[in-house]
Amino acid sequence: MRPAVFIFSAVVLVVVVSVDSFVPGITFERAIRPSNTRLFKKSGKKKKKPSDNTICVNRAARRNYEVISKLEAGVSLTGTEVKSIRDGKMNIRDGFVRPSKDGRGCTLYNVHIGKHSMSAEYFQHEERRPRPLLVHKEEARKLLQQTEGNPGMTIVPLKAYFNDRNMVKFEIALCKGKDGRDKRQDIKNREAKRETQRMVKNFRVM
16 A cells, blocks of 8 residues: 655645545545634634613513603712723612603603722712712703603603723613503513423424
8 A cells, every 4th residue: 555645735734545445546635724824814803792781671661661761871970980880880770850840851850870899988978979960951951741640640761881982871761650450461461472492492403
């Protein structure tokens, strides 16, 4: 049996093997493309996976209120508040928004931001202080008109997150309170949806 001859090419690696012991006079050729070489590495930048910048979510708002409309709003924060938010020390479960009487702005109330552990007491913030929201005057005036004199209408924060510029933003919503009947109906609809998804999943498996 003659020894195998390996020929390296700039494009592919060609292996020529002569097997005289099995079939005399017949040569087998096969082109092998290396997969782990820099020569065949794909060019171009890799797409970055979308990162979830959500800080916290108010799950009780969806359960207790019916969302009418949503709005993105900035917030005025101090240095220690931003540091505490990055450490995950914010809770918006009990928060609510109230427009000013003149309709020039909105204020966020009862949102808890814990104190920063590495800052001195002199620089610390009040954990549940009212925080001004950064909204346009037209939007604040519209929210005032929709909530003033309408019982059951309120404004609550749905979630807090970092935007593309790494700034803290709130998603606030104009909501209407649910009664016991609405809550029971939502529970029935949620259970029916879960049951449907379970049946579809079992059908696909079978």
